[in-house]
Every structure is written in C-alpha cells, then in structure tokens.
Amino acid sequence: MNYLRLGVNIDHVATVRNARGGESPDPIKAALIAQNAGADGITAHLREDRRHIKDKDIERLMAEIELPLNFEMAATNEMKDIALRLKPNAVCIVPEKRMEITTEGGLDLISQFDRLKSICHQLNDNGLRISLFIEPDLRQIETAARLEVPVIELHTGTYSELRADNKKNELKRIQRAVDYANELGIECHAGHGLNYENVGQIASIKKITELNIGHFLIGEAIFLGLTNAIDKMKRIMAESRKIEV
Ligand code: PXP
Numbered sequence: 001m002n003y004l005r006l007g008v009n010i011d012h013v014a015t016v017r018n019a020r021g022g023e024s025p026d027p028i029k030a031a032l033i034a035q036n037a038g039a040d041g042i043t044a045h046l047r048e049d050r051r052h053i054k055d056k057d058i059e060r061l062m063a064e065i066e067l068p069l070n071f072e073m074a075a076t077n078e079m080k081d082i083a084l085r086l087k088p089n090a091v092c093i094v095p096e097k098r099m100e101i102t103t104e105g106g107l108d109l110i111s112q113f114d115r116l117k118s119i120c121h122q123l124n125d126n127g128l129r130i131s132l133f134i135e136p137d138l139r140q141i142e143t144a145a146r147l148e149v150p151v152i153e154l155h156t157g158t159y160s161e162l163r164a165d166n167k168k169n170e171l172k173r174i175q176r177a178v179d180y181a182n183e184l185g186i187e188c189h190a191g192h193g194l195n196y197e198n199v200g201q202i203a204s205i206k207k208i209t210e211l212n213i214g215h216f217l218i219g220e221a222i223f224l225g226l227t228n229a230i231d232k233m234k235r236i237m238a239e240s241r242k243i244e245v
Helices: 011-020 027-036 055-064 077-086 113-125 138-146 157-161 168-183 199-203 215-224 226-241
Strands: 005-009 041-045 069-073 090-093 129-134 151-155 187-191 208-213
Touching: 005 027, 005 187, 005 215, 005 226, 011 027, 011 041, 011 215, 027 041, 027 055, 027 226, 041 055, 041 208, 055 069, 055 077, 069 077, 077 113, 090 113, 113 129, 129 138, 138 168, 151 168, 151 208, 157 168, 168 187, 168 199, 199 208, 199 226, 208 215, 215 226
Parallel strands: 005 041, 005 208, 041 069, 069 090, 090 129, 129 151, 151 187, 187 208
Antiparallel strands: none
16 A cells, blocks of 8 residues: 555657657667666557557557556547557546647546546446546546546646645645545546656655656656666655655
8 A cells, every 4th residue: 555656658758759750769668668667657648649659659568568558548439449459457548639738637527427438338348447637626536436437647737837835735635635536445646747856745645556757757867867767756756655644
C-alpha cells in the first residue's frame, strides 16, 4: 500500500523523433532505459492525430518491453479497437481535443456517461484494467464509481501550475478526492505537470498508488540523462512517502 509506483511517459521522445521524421530518438529505447532505471511502468498516449506516439510504437512497446504498459487513449471506437487488439496491461481514458498542446483538464464523465459506459464495458469484458483521467472533483469520482472502473487518475495540472504559496487549497481538493475514491473502493493514480519541486506533496498522499510523469522527465534527461532523471524522481518520491499527511 505504501509503495508509490512511477509510470514514465515517453510521448515526448517521440515528439523529438517526429520533428525530423526519422527513427531517432527511439521511444522504445527510452522505455528500455526507463525499465532498467527502476520505472514501474511505461505510459504512452496514442493520439488521434499521431503527433507523437504512432501505432508501431505501441506494438513495439508491447513486444519489446517487460514493464506494464499504460495505454492512454481517447474514448473513440478506433482507440477502443486498438486496445482490444493489443491488450495492454492498463488503459487510461483521457479527453482529447485536436488543437490542444497537451491534455487540458480531465474527462467530464457526467456529460459523456453513456458513451463511456459502453466503451468501459467492452474494455472491462475483455479483461482490460481501466483508469479514467479526471479532475479531483467529487461528482466526477462518484460518476467513476457508477461506471464501475477500478482506477482513476487525478489530473494534477491545476495544482502544478499554481505558485507554491497558492497550492494549499488545490492540494486539499486532491486529498479529499483521494479519500473519497478510496471510500468507494477506487484506486487512485495522479499525474500531469509533476516535477522535482512539486512532486513531493502529491507523493506524500499515501493512498495514491501511482504517478505518471512525462514531459519534465524527458526534458530533464537532456541535462542528466534519462537514468539519472528517473533515479532522482524516484528518490524524491520515496523520501516524500515517509511524510505523514
Ligand atoms: N497522465 C495523463 C493521463 C496524461 O495525459 C499525461 C500527459 O500526457 C500525464 C500523466 C503526464 O503529464 P506530464 O507529461 O505533464 O508529466
């Protein structure tokens, strides 16, 4: 219960690769390095416009990496069919808008209830472990329970964008959300915008079991190398876990 897993999101290795259209840097090589550096899982988002991760990358991750793959996808039939064909260890359903730079905000489970229910049932019936990427909002969590998903991932974007002295209320909102999810028997993950400075307070919330971190780690790898960047993140996470909240 107390161990906090780190899922390393490798999307932006593919962003750099795609800037030149060739094979390098290879996101699967990054996943292998992350695996050797102690990552607990690999996360990759196959976007509708394939702006970073491509179909072939997901197939290679499934074939070449031993760590569990957390496959991030929009709630579309195309993505559902890919998930059903490849059967990754976990599927994280995220909102997706074509023009956004990154995933802006969480899924609105309330307005999309029927569509999500159908997709979740099909994934669940095929043995896929589903997580829903949502805001730390009690109504969303209550709806996640009605969708009968085992996991939610709380969007930490608002928390990470606030200045340090203004984070307190958002942190409380996240803590309340985690407690409520636990009461409803839902496992809680978190992610978005986390870095060495802001990860500690999130990591110290003991009922969160997994963090998914991408952009900062891949950027930091330019300076430290990916192994060192991951190692440092894991150390901060482990140290923060000892703090009582
Ligand atoms: N979790 C989810 C569901 C995401 O969509 C993303 C961004 O792709 C992340 C975590 C990681 O966010 P970041 O790249 O800001 O660390």
